[in-house]
Amino acid sequence: MKLKLIALAVTAALATTAQAQISDKVVKIGVLTDMSGVYSDIAGQGTVEATKLAIEDFKAQAKPDFAIEVVAADHQNKGDVSSNKAREWFDREKVDVITELVTTSTALAVMKVAKEKNKLALISGAASTRITNEDCNDVTVHWTYDTYAVSNGTAKAVVKQGGKSWFFLTADYAFGHSLEKDAAEVVTANGGKVLGAVRHPFPGSDFSSFLLKAQGSGAQVIGLANAGADTMNSIKQAAEFGVTPKQSLAGLLMFISDIHGLGLKTTQTMYMTDGFYWDMNKETRDWSKRYFDKMKKMPTMVQAGMYSAVMHYLKAVKAVGSDDTQKVMAQMKKTPVNDFFAKNGKIRDDGRMVHDMYLVQIKKPEESKYAWDYYNVRATIPAAEAFQPLSASRCPLIKK
């Protein structure tokens, strides 16, 4: 009604033997994401399409006897808008699960509403490790990545590849600080050296003085502990000032859409960690082509992860024959996640879905053979190493 309803076929609902336990015989998925703001490229409409693809495939494979509906809304990266919408969806629209939730403040707000209403939240786009640590709960799964996975993966791998001396360019707010701290610890733990760090205001536009300082440090690697437009601007300006390719940059939180936006000329030889690359194997290529036909862009890990999460959820609903939150969650945690996105992925008790991550290096322009041919996958970071170990968890649900 009030929401942008993306109505889907409901023919399956006509089946007469519908399980009584699925409330009103409809499983309703709410995609709450940034449709218009800075994160609409990495998440946005693409996650809605990915959700629809998952439902399409699930219907074809599993022939469910319940209907599946999708609603989507723009949370504008505002906590109060998302919390308001989430309450309305759970209370009035009988939404069973809210997904996506890019921007940590919106994710934290909605997962608390979900806990209160005993519904599920499947988070793909938000980055903070707070979701599975201080603020963890038993109705939330953090699916795709977090700051630990992307920063530690990159730092560790780059040091191992010979990038021993580091200098950090850090956005001066909590997110940047934690990114820098996490990465710096890994660098020193693996025998590297941190020569220093410079903090830039958030959001920044002129990075020249900070970059010159980084250049002057003589570090082999400049770690970018920032995100979004700040990262894009610092990479562009690093190329302009000739910082790269002499010193290499390591993006601690980047997406393939950033590479697409900046172009290979400015980003070449950079290292980053990604949870998904469309050109890994036949499975990923097949799915990504389908996605590409709809969106005219290749999926980011957030969008691919969205498919994986929705698919796993629907399978669990089918398996337990109920949309009861606790039962579905138990089933989801019990079964490994196996699809084009994750191999033997596992949902831990803190809500973290652990799966392999990939260390990639951006190709040089001459190496790129076709559109979106951007990554050289340098290493696979096994699930056990990619994410924060449970022993370091600050989640109250984890008993030590």
Next chain:
Amino acid sequence: MNANRSVQIAYAIGLVLLLIAPALIYPVLIMKVLCFALFACAFNLLLGYTGLLSFGHAVFLGSAAYITGHALKVWELPTLLGILVGTLGAAGLGWVIGSLAIRRQGIYFAMVTLALSQMVYFFFLQASFTGGEDGLQGVPRGTLFGLDLADDTNLYYLVVAIFVGAFWLIQRTIHSPFGQILKAIRENEPRAISLGYDVAKYKLLAFVLSAGLAGLAGATKTVVFKFATLTDAHWHTSGEVVLMTLLGGMGTVFGPVVGATVIVSLQNELADKVGSLVTVIMGVIFVVCVLAFRRGIVGESIALYKRMIGEKTE
């Protein structure tokens, strides 16, 4: 029929509507509207009745939101006390910012308030207790007289009570001798000085009162949504409250309420349908408002009403 009587009837109708509204409209949305309406009313007290354009009012909303959030979550104070602490905190901050800002007038006043509020904003961004850009999350709503406020309906009536109380206070202030002096300052400051009023003191008092009421709105908002984020203290929010007040009708009692209702419900309804165009639509509304009906929705309605009775009596 005299104007007083019709205003009283309007109040009565408004109150009844507020009491039955949750049956018709989603209560959380109305609570949000009420919080912003109170915020706009507080702002209007300063702009509409004292003639001071503060361009940093969001900082009072935001700081009260954070203080209340911290008080409820970490100090575990009872809900009402938490709201009170937040309100007093905002009033205190209002005293500091106000006493600096009122030394200048017009555009300089607006710039000083903007600059000071940005300083506070960056403090919130850096301070550890606010959670930075992740926001202060998971604030408990608590209980009141044994009623569980986690229940939306219970909370709704608390929010209505707060709103009505604050609205009454604003109403009383406007019609008190103190309010008359504020209006005199707005109309002609040198004249008010020549009449022997300590203008600076009155301005400061109005500023603190307005900041405190804006804080009350922010504190209530935290309890409703269970969190406080940087959006509350951002200058966008300061701009939004100007828009709400002008659209509804500056210097009218009901104007800010109408303006806040229109803006908040538009944001809520349109956001899903038009995406990023929402800001463009807001801009167009603002331009049309300034060009075509400068007195705002309520201001124009009152003018129309007066013209109508005028015609009848003639």
